Amino acid sequence: MxxxxxxxxxxxxxxxxxxxxxxxxxxxxxxxxxxxxxxxxxxxxxxxxxxxxxxxxxxxxxxxxxxxxxxxxxxxxxxxxxxxxxxxxxxxxxxxxxxxxxxxxxxxxxxxxxxxxxxxxxxxxxxxxxxxxxxxxxxxxxxxxxxxxxxxxxxxxxxxxxxxxxxxxxxxxxxxxxxxxxxxxxxxIPCGVDVERFRPAGPAAERTEHPRVVVVSRLVERKGIGNVIEAMATVPDAELVVAGGPAAEGLGDDPAARRLRALAEEVGVADRVRLLGAVGREALPALLRSADAVACCPWYEQFGLVAIEAMACGVPLVASAVGGLAESVEDGVTGLHVPPRRPDRIAAALRRLLADQP
Structure with a gap:
């Protein structure tokens, strides 16, 4: 065939x-x-x-x-x-x-x-x-x-x-x-996930002792990364790691990355927000496993692959209750739903998940 x-x-x-x-x-x-x-x-x-x-x-x-x-x-x-x-x-x-x-x-x-x-x-x-x-x-x-x-x-x-x-x-x-x-x-036919690659057991990326929130996304406004950065202002002691955009060496010239860094400065969390740039598929499972929570907070999303990849790695989510995320993320079981464009609700959900960590 x-x-x-x-x-x-x-x-x-x-x-x-x-x-x-x-x-x-x-x-x-x-x-x-x-x-x-x-x-x-x-x-x-x-x-x-x-x-x-x-x-x-x-x-x-x-x-x-x-x-x-x-x-x-x-x-x-x-x-x-x-x-x-x-x-x-x-x-x-x-x-x-x-x-x-x-x-x-x-x-x-x-x-x-x-x-x-x-x-x-x-x-x-x-x-x-x-x-x-x-x-x-x-x-x-x-x-x-x-x-x-x-x-x-x-x-x-x-x-x-x-x-x-x-x-x-x-x-x-x-x-x-x-x-x-x-x-x-x-x-x-819902999107699938490679459960041999994305699974709870396996190496995790190096991290600090601070609670870690991970976002994996293109650096476009509708993906809601700015809302997550704003939310971090009331999630004390936690760090936000963002994977996406150009390679790390190109972030300084990228308008979207500069906008996100300026926002982090504006809300007082620049020391707790780190942009990694593009992360290869082979490194993504380890990054997800290093997280205490993954944030998928777009303004709209037809499906959202990162959400099911995070769930396959056993990591809880804060996810916008939009599109496919409203179906793939079970509220209160695999993650918490929040309205889109609501940093206050994102922050409350992150505080709840991070407080539940062992």
């Missing part, structure tokens, strides 16, 4: 933590590996961002990453990629005409658009995962949403036209039905 995975901006080869590399990259990489282990031939099609990168790169057993020439071979933020999707679709159609996949697994709305244009004339079925819906983003961000105007209409068309839509939460499934997706075409 052959599966073509399409992830136009989220390459499984990307270094995580930047503004354009996060949970979707992990999802695509882990799904590709799992399919490959089952003897399925997998090609992951992603946009070329480096002119020197090989056209095809072996990624895992049975898995190859293929770089698609669509637009300048340079990093371009995803919200500016729509004009290059026709070229992306033409490349897919050429590849699939030569070696026909049995099914296309597309990820994110622009990948879905390119996949539909390429696959429909060839009669190849498509299973699409949105990862994030524009209707939710527009609702939560309002005028700050930088998505192309065409996004909402394209997502509604995809919800109706693809053969299957994979939702990661029941909340997303209801949103998809609202977009016109036939209920019988929706499969709710």
């Amino acid at each position: 052959r599966v073509a995975m399409v992830s136009e901006h989220a390459s499984p080869l990307a270094v995580l933590g930047g503004t354009d590399a996060g949970g979707q990259n992990v999802f695509v990489a882990d799904l590709a590996r799992a399919l490959g282990r089952r003897g399925i031939e997998v090609v992951v099609h992603t946009r070329r961002t480096d002119p020197t990168a090989p056209g095809r790169i072996p990624f895992a057993e049975g898995v190859v990453v293929e770089h698609v020439d669509a637009g300048p071979p340079a990093p371009i933020f995803w919200d500016r990629l729509l004009p290059w999707m026709p070229a992306f679709a033409r490349s897919l159609a050429g590849s699939w005409s030569e070696v026909r996949p049995d099914v296309v697994s597309s990820h994110f709305w622009m990948s879905g658009l390119a996949s539909l244009e390429a696959a429909r004339p060839l009669g190849i079925p498509i299973a699409h995962t949105f990862h994030a819906l524009g209707v939710i983003r527009r609702r939560e961000q309002g005028a700050n949403d930088r998505s192309p105007e065409e996004r909402l209409g394209i997502e509604a068309m995809l919800a109706r036209e693809v053969d299957r839509v994979i939702a990661t939460t029941t909340d997303e499934a209801f949103e998809l039905i609202g977009l016109g997706a036939p209920a019988e075409h929706i499969e709710v």
Whole structure:
């Protein structure tokens, strides 16, 4: 069996933590590996961002990453990629005409658009995962949403036209039905976690004697890291360790990192807040195990992989009661729910969890 995975901006080869590399990259990489282990031939099609990168790169057993020439071979933020999707679709159609996949697994709305244009004339079925819906983003961000105007209409068309839509939460499934997706075409499959890698037993990262709160996230405003920093002002003696963003040596030049450091100074916790920069997947379990609590406090979140990774490591969470986090984190059992954008409630939940440590 052959599966073509399409992830136009989220390459499984990307270094995580930047503004354009996060949970979707992990999802695509882990799904590709799992399919490959089952003897399925997998090609992951992603946009070329480096002119020197090989056209095809072996990624895992049975898995190859293929770089698609669509637009300048340079990093371009995803919200500016729509004009290059026709070229992306033409490349897919050429590849699939030569070696026909049995099914296309597309990820994110622009990948879905390119996949539909390429696959429909060839009669190849498509299973699409949105990862994030524009209707939710527009609702939560309002005028700050930088998505192309065409996004909402394209997502509604995809919800109706693809053969299957994979939702990661029941909340997303209801949103998809609202977009016109036939209920019988929706499969709710929550994100999984590698429990061999993320488990309570194992090495933990070095730490001080102070209670430790860990955040693992891209350094974008909607992830709520600023709210956690504000909360630390009333969580005495605890330290906050933030993993995400560019490599450590690049934090000084990163606007988001500078904003967070300035906020920490402003609320008087700069000596208790440490930004690590990007942390590799291989080091993440040890970092999570070093925490007394993990904070996942975004303003909205379709799923939230870090939450289930922390739970798999046996670490309690403070999590916003939004999107997938409202389903994956069991309030009072695996963590505590808080309203988004409420530093006071985040602080109260952290104090409660840290007071419960042995």
